[in-house]
Amino acid sequence: MITVHHLNNSRSQRVLWMLEELGVPYEIKHYQRDPKTMLAPESLKKVHPLGKSPVITDGDLVVAESGAIIEYLAHTYGKDTMLPESGGQAWLDYTYWLHYAEGSLMPPLVMRLVFEKVKTSPMPFFIKPVAKGISDKTNEIFIGPMIKTHLDFVEGHLAKNTWFLGDKLSAADIQMSFPLEASVARGIVGRNRPHITGWVKRVHARPAYQKALEKGGDYDFA
């Protein structure tokens, strides 16, 4: 039996979605973020030394890291449904998006969040404007343009494709869901990118996604 060690408001929501799409039975062990630091609780370290979510167990196997979990589930339970045949262009595209989501798209989004945090952290009032200035400037000249380049690129791809690999949902969509739905929820993506918002709407409308949402609890990005 698969156990998903699930943290609220986290990347592990997409693992629940994938399991629902695959129709594979699983159970959820819930973990809550520390309300002050927003970090995962210490108890997650008992499952995997990094103490991060998502992590799943399947019998004796422990699998961590979003991309690896999705690869594992696709190879073990989704060969006919969610995984393109090895070696062709579709496989190459699948591999690309699987790595792109966390390797290229997420880092500037997380960095943006950290600089927002710098701006809003408690600090002496005479320092606050400087912190805001530093944060805004970094966002303007460095992080913002990087995010724009990425979102333009993804928008262009989704203008020509219903799902990431074309007309059929695949594991690549599962992996891409977290950064894109977070971008929409945080207002980084709006009306100016109708194809990304359209894709997120299609994702959220899927019965399997809805079921995963019910089971997962607290999730701010859907």
Add this chain to the structure above:
Amino acid sequence: MITVHHLNNSRSQRVLWMLEELGVPYEIKHYQRDPKTMLAPESLKKVHPLGKSPVITDGDLVVAESGAIIEYLAHTYGKDTMLPESGGQAWLDYTYWLHYAEGSLMPPLVMRLVFEKVKTSPMPFFIKPVAKGISDKTNEIFIGPMIKTHLDFVEGHLAKNTWFLGDKLSAADIQMSFPLEASVARGIVGRNRPHITGWVKRVHARPAYQKALEKGGDYDFA
């Protein structure tokens, strides 16, 4: 014929190393970072819309994103040498490290670099101490502990393994090389982590690595 669109001091150095290990013929097209912004030149956008390195072309195929390039090369040219058999524990470990390198280990390292940049950017002298304070504090309470957790974890793994998958070099080592050699070169990893430094030394001693270094030009991390 494979062409590597190679940027100096970048993630694409490991692609050259992999091709040398595989003994696959290739040519290099060199690109230089903008000396002021340190970003890749506009000309890279002609190869791939994101304009980032690494990107390779193999005949008509264009493959971007480190993890996807390594997957592509391993599947196409390295099945017997660099890729574990599909589905077993070794495959799972390979998949894990392949995603971990850019999905988990690199982001805090890049974030650290950005906050260092914040500290050293030209700014009015009365703002400088505040910028330094913000940067140091973020590093102390957030980025530093995250990097430590990751490096402890990798150190523990390499204390028990010569290469990432055990006693034989694999594509997982190629993918892990950039974050680890950058950590050593920047002094984040030192004598206190002998197994990471030992692994980096083993990597750098390989004839294929040396050959790639010669062909690649400018590279500060070896």
